Amino acid sequence: MTSPTRTIHDSDDDGIASVTGVESHKADLTNRKATFRYPEETDAQWTPARPEFSWAANALSLMMPHIEPYFVRSMRRVLPQLEPNLAETVRVYMAQESAHHGQHRSFNQILCRQYPKLKPVDNTLRRFFGWLSSRSQPFNLAFTAASETIAYAIARWAAKRRTILFSGADPVVSSMFIWHLAEEVEHKSVAFDVNKKVGGGTVRYIQGLVSAISVWVVFVLIGLVVMGVSDRRVFYPVAWFRLTWWAITFSFDLLTASVLSALPGHDPRNLVDPLWYEVWLREYDFEHRLAGELKQTDRRTV
Ligand SMILES: [Fe+2]
């Protein structure tokens, strides 16, 4: 007889599961110290075997110092409405997102130096997310929760292709992206819980999802094209083949995650996470605990 429960420990990297009756997986949300430093000579094309992956990841990186402070602002505004336990979890979530955008801000200085045409895109992102913050609190929370679904889908997609995508890549930049993706998996349920707690229903969530997907796609495409043109690789058939294939496979993952997240009764804890990130973070935490930079009190179970 098969067991009706599945947890992260049974999972592999294929497929998303959100099955009625599965046991919710509780994760440890940890406030970590990020210690990545990017030397001046770091190449913005940090995946030399597949430069197109650098473009896509860099385009996401460019968005982070603008979209992640927007998430933090949106969540901070509802803190007084939350019960103390959830509010404390949200504070760790905000600390994680703040660490992410701090790292991307440092890395993006290298990007903008090597691709000066990204500077106007960076300025547009700043103005856009500043404006987006002026929208209603319910919209901002739905957009944030939906963006976490997108981030989770990206993490799943990248985990399945990690050996190809990160082959021969710059170790520091790769580690920064993997750390970020791993924490996205770790805090996948927080914005969703908050949105639900303050009355965000399915219709509003779907509005947030459609808006968030449109915004992410538009800005990633702009960044991709700017870097592709600057590298004079836009007319390489292999570049288009890879990008098209990645877009198709990612669309499938994103569609699956989006549909599941909009179903009534959905709980992100029921999604089967890639084990790779959990193992990676365990190693990262072990090293930082040895260095005295991580305490047991920095963790919260969600
Ligand atoms: Fe993040």
Ligand SMILES: [Fe+2]
């Ligand atoms: Fe996040």
